[in-house]
Amino acid sequence: MRIALFVTCLVDFFRPTIGFAAVKLLQEAGCTVEVPRAQTCCGQPAYNSGDRADAKAIAMQVLDAFEGYDHVVAPSGSCAGMIRRHYPELFADDPAVLPRAQRLAARSWELVSFLVDVCRVHAVAARWDREVTYHDACSGLRELGVRDQPRRLLASVGGLTLRELPGAETCCGFGGTFCIKYPDISDKMVNDKEAEIVATGAEAVLAGDLGCLLNIAGKLHRRGRWIEVRHVAEVLARMTEEVPPIGAPR
Amino acid sequence: MSEAREEILASIRRSLNRSRLDAARETELRERVAVHRRNLVPARAAALDDPGRVDLFVAMAEEVQATVARVSSPTAVPEAVARYLAAENLPADLVLAPDPSLDDLRWDARPLLRIRRGRAEAIDAVSLTPCFAAIAETGTLMLISGAVTPTTLNFLPDTHIVVVNANQVVATYEDGWDRLRTGGGMPRAINFITGPSRTGDIEQRIELGAHGPRRLHIILVDDPQKAGDGENK
Amino acid sequence: MLRGKGMLATSGTFEANARAGLANDNLQRALALMRSGFPQRRRLAVERLPEFEALREIGKSIKDHTLEHLDFYLELFEENVLASGGQVHWARTPEEACGAVLAICRSVDARLVTKGKSMIAEEVGLNEYLEKNGITTVETDLGEYIIQLRHEPPSHLIAPAIHLMKEQVADTFRAEHRTLDPERSLAEARQLCDEARAVLRPRFLAADVGITGANFLVAETGSSIIVTNEGNGDLTQTLPRVHIVMTSLEKLVPTLEDATTLLRLLARSATGQEFSSYTTVSTGPRQPDDLDGPEQYHVVLLDNGRSALLASEFQDMLRCIRCSACMNHCPVYAAVGGHAYGWVYSGPMGAVLTPSLIGIAEAGHLPNASTFCGQCENVCPVKIPLPKMMRHWREREFADKLNPPVYRSGLSLWAWVARRPALYHALVELASRALGWLGRGRGRFRTLPFANGWTAVRDLPAPEGRSFHSLWAERRKGGTGK
Numbered sequence A: 001m002r003i004a005l006f007v008t009c010l011v012d013f014f015r016p017t018i019g020f021a022a023v024k025l026l027q028e029a030g031c032t033v034e035v036p037r038a039q040t041c042c043g044q045p046a047y048n049s050g051d052r053a054d055a056k057a058i059a060m061q062v063l064d065a066f067e068g069y070d071h072v073v074a075p076s077g078s079c080a081g082m083i084r085r086h087y088p089e090l091f092a093d094d095p096a097v098l099p100r101a102q103r104l105a106a107r108s109w110e111l112v113s114f115l116v117d118v119c120r121v122h123a124v125a126a127r128w129d130r131e132v133t134y135h136d137a138c139s140g141l142r143e144l145g146v147r148d149q150p151r152r153l154l155a156s157v158g159g160l161t162l163r164e165l166p167g168a169e170t171c172c173g174f175g176g177t178f179c180i181k182y183p184d185i186s187d188k189m190v191n192d193k194e195a196e197i198v199a200t201g202a203e204a205v206l207a208g209d210l211g212c213l214l215n216i217a218g219k220l221h222r223r224g225r226w227i228e229v230r231h232v233a234e235v236l237a238r239m240t241e242e243v244p245p246i247g248a249p250r
Numbered sequence B: 001m002s003e004a005r006e007e008i009l010a011s012i013r014r015s016l017n018r019s020r021l022d023a024a025r026e027t028e029l030r031e032r033v034a035v036h037r038r039n040l041v042p043a044r045a046a047a048l049d050d051p052g053r054v055d056l057f058v059a060m061a062e063e064v065q066a067t068v069a070r071v072s073s074p075t076a077v078p079e080a081v082a083r084y085l086a087a088e089n090l091p092a093d094l095v096l097a098p099d100p101s102l103d104d105l106r107w108d109a110r111p112l113l114r115i116r117r118g119r120a121e122a123i124d125a126v127s128l129t130p131c132f133a134a135i136a137e138t139g140t141l142m143l144i145s146g147a148v149t150p151t152t153l154n155f156l157p158d159t160h161i162v163v164v165n166a167n168q169v170v171a172t173y174e175d176g177w178d179r180l181r182t183g184g185g186m187p188r189a190i191n192f193i194t195g196p197s198r199t200g201d202i203e204q205r206i207e208l209g210a211h212g213p214r215r216l217h218i219i220l221v222d223d224p225q226k227a228g229d230g231e232n233k
Numbered sequence C: 001m002l003r004g005k006g007m008l009a010t011s012g013t014f015e016a017n018a019r020a021g022l023a024n025d026n027l028q029r030a031l032a033l034m035r036s037g038f039p040q041r042r043r044l045a046v047e048r049l050p051e052f053e054a055l056r057e058i059g060k061s062i063k064d065h066t067l068e069h070l071d072f073y074l075e076l077f078e079e080n081v082l083a084s085g086g087q088v089h090w091a092r093t094p095e096e097a098c099g100a101v102l103a104i105c106r107s108v109d110a111r112l113v114t115k116g117k118s119m120i121a122e123e124v125g126l127n128e129y130l131e132k133n134g135i136t137t138v139e140t141d142l143g144e145y146i147i148q149l150r151h152e153p154p155s156h157l158i159a160p161a162i163h164l165m166k167e168q169v170a171d172t173f174r175a176e177h178r179t180l181d182p183e184r185s186l187a188e189a190r191q192l193c194d195e196a197r198a199v200l201r202p203r204f205l206a207a208d209v210g211i212t213g214a215n216f217l218v219a220e221t222g223s224s225i226i227v228t229n230e231g232n233g234d235l236t237q238t239l240p241r242v243h244i245v246m247t248s249l250e251k252l253v254p255t256l257e258d259a260t261t262l263l264r265l266l267a268r269s270a271t272g273q274e275f276s277s278y279t280t281v282s283t284g285p286r287q288p289d290d291l292d293g294p295e296q297y298h299v300v301l302l303d304n305g306r307s308a309l310l311a312s313e314f315q316d317m318l319r320c321i322r323c324s325a326c327m328n329h330c331p332v333y334a335a336v337g338g339h340a341y342g343w344v345y346s347g348p349m350g351a352v353l354t355p356s357l358i359g360i361a362e363a364g365h366l367p368n369a370s371t372f373c374g375q376c377e378n379v380c381p382v383k384i385p386l387p388k389m390m391r392h393w394r395e396r397e398f399a400d401k402l403n404p405p406v407y408r409s410g411l412s413l414w415a416w417v418a419r420r421p422a423l424y425h426a427l428v429e430l431a432s433r434a435l436g437w438l439g440r441g442r443g444r445f446r447t448l449p450f451a452n453g454w455t456a457v458r459d460l461p462a463p464e465g466r467s468f469h470s471l472w473a474e475r476r477k478g479g480t481g482k
Helices: A009-014 A016-028 A044-048 A052-065 A077-090 A098-106 A111-118 A138-144 A148-155 A183-200 A210-222 A232-236 B002-015 B023-035 B050-063 B074-087 B173-182 C011-023 C025-048 C052-068 C070-083 C094-107 C119-124 C126-132 C142-150 C166-176 C189-206 C232-238 C256-270 C315-319 C331-336 C347-358 C375-379 C386-399 C405-418 C421-438 C468-477
Strands: A002-005 A032-034 A071-074 A108-110 A127-134 A158-162 A204-207 A228-231 B067-071 B093-096 B114-117 B126-130 B133-135 B140-144 B159-165 B189-193 B215-221 C087-091 C112-115 C136-139 C209-212 C216-218 C223-228 C242-248 C278-282 C296-302
Touching (some): A009 A016, A009 A210, A009 C421, A016 A032, A016 A111, A016 A232, A044 C386, A052 A077, A071 A111, A111 A232, A127 A148, A138 C375, A148 A158, A148 A232, A183 A210, A183 C011, A228 A232, B002 C070, B023 C070, B050 B067, B050 B215, B067 B074, B133 B173, C011 C025, C025 C256, C052 C256, C052 C315, C070 C087, C070 C296, C094 C126, C094 C242, C119 C296, C166 C189, C209 C232, C232 C242, C232 C278, C347 C375, C375 C386, C421 C468
Parallel strands (some): A071 A108, B093 B114, B159 B215, C087 C296, C112 C136
Antiparallel strands (some): B133 B140, B140 B189, B189 C278, C223 C278
């Protein structure tokens, strides 16, 4: 299958390793992967801020750049959810564009659920000796139903023990612009999340969205907790040696 | 206020971008209401046979802190009442709904029970009423107001005792509505009562007896036709 | 004008309200209790009913059907109320609603009014209005009674005093119930409940008029339905001479069977109960042979902006059955509590409804203070797409230029650059190199210019130092294909 990788703005800027991990996993699953150059953002910041015009303009760019692939895969439930669930809504009143948006939406996926549900990858040949806990990012969970798939793949990682996080499904407080607009409330939410992570006794916390991970890592480190924070793709793709955990010194 | 009425209706129609529905559509909608079709009904109680339904009713009622005593025939009811009041250390004074079905019970066999009939007053501590139906689905009593069933009996006293006949136990609320509709118009009040009064308003902790009865005791008569005696324990 | 404002709002100071809530230790303890209580109970109740999901869809369609024919069902409802001997008062605004209630009270020379819980009464500021007109009103729902004594608004849809710990309630009772023995113990919830029961009983008995709300109105029979656990709503409507139902247009459902479907959803979604202790269907005043019951039955039907929501992008909000599941599961509500929202309705449903009733200019913060985590929509028994409607409010704000200018220009700039990929990639590469270099030692930033909103409370992880796109381009040129 011919896959186009939707890198996401956060992965592009903060942590390219996640993008390379995604490519590796997709290639090992038998896909050819291309990265359209004319991609920047999915438009969610504008969309969630009520700026439909800018959101549409950015989305048009995405529609153009990602035309013609079998599937589009993003290492983020948030961006994949934007395309899959919200692009059709964005163009609901635009009959000329709507069919294209619907087609793209139908072909767009979050990475781990794509591997499991479409590529039928049910195990990875990876090893990572860690006690790990997992945070379910909201968009991936509730917009795209990503819950069992990462757990399934993590279960196949040698040496890895998963300790379920109580409140795994509770929002970490990132919410894109929310954490900047309402920092006090965001802080409370991420404090609660940090306390729950620490209480599991896990050595590492994983998730499928870099926004959540930056938020969680930032809070853990501010509180002096040296729990490893990584994107689940890094573990599944055996790339944990290539880059330190999020927020750790090189 | 009719100016308000007209303006509100006009505003609704303006929002819905139409004028008043035409006669044909109105008739259709009235039909729909008249048919009052059942929506999806949970299978929980509907699939059970009679004894199963009664058992489910008892189990669900007990789950919400109603107490249930089963007796084999109506003649056992006065004794069951007397025993309950003694066990709960309550005075043997009660106010009864002036319902013939209760009058027919052999209260003369329990002369120490001081019985008044009528609506409840502030001083009444214990009431006894019949019910219209008992909903097995959730252990809920369906009581209706009427000439012989005043509503105050259900709420003013601290202890409310309800006599339920096994043949009054129905599976679902819809069955209750069917029974009600055979009888005539709507009563002023239909009380669906599921357990005693409670509140969780203080630190989420459930306390019984907020304003309504602290105790709800159900005396379930397994065979209402039986003229025998004795309790089924 | 079909809108007005009864209860005064402080939604405009949401940020300060929220900060106060976050700093309030009692509130935080109370919210922790809520978070560990309601969601768990709801989940158990839902698991116990296999048909729950199917019922949600049916409940949604019952409400949608009714709203699409609301004028018809309102007229049918009124017809049946009148046929049963009741009266209907149509109120466009809070002023008209309050006026209708006052007129009824005056007509029977009422001095004392008891109230079951009614959010519509809160919305129109009924208590203050009646008090101003010389009529004593006493809340009887325990939570409402407590906040009435404390002169506070409700902080939750079904548990108005949820923000209080029992010590605070005890303090209030000691201060207000002055005829009782000062030495008495009020350490336990049991004692507080018993005291409230004893204090309020005489009020129930003495009331001239009883006012309740209505969870549902049934067009088929002209009935109103209340869903309670305490029994106060029933004592309120049965004992006095007059029963007034304060309600609003969208509470209507066509038939008793339709109400039953929604009732199956309501208690489970609200408290995790199979059914509330008392669900009462009231139709008209006492009938000729009845031994008790009110002599008069009045329904005050409030619009206050609801008819304007029909067929708008906010129509779905009118499906709300006031269960409170959304706020019970909302992490923002759980952080700041209900008072932060500044008006009658809080949590996600408040974030959507409040701007439509008091205006987006004043209530703008409410739909913005959300991460769109989606849990509210997930648990809504009638599938209201709450985040979507919050986003619609944000669209209206954006169109009306109500956002802070800094924010708007930041967004515009981002969008402008994002639409120019070559420029975007160059800037991202530059910035990630710069920031990556700056943070190379520690791997994170404790402070960063322009990022104080973030770094005030958390570190910012440093970027790896190269952008993905530049690395990808390099590696492809280098022929590794990776």
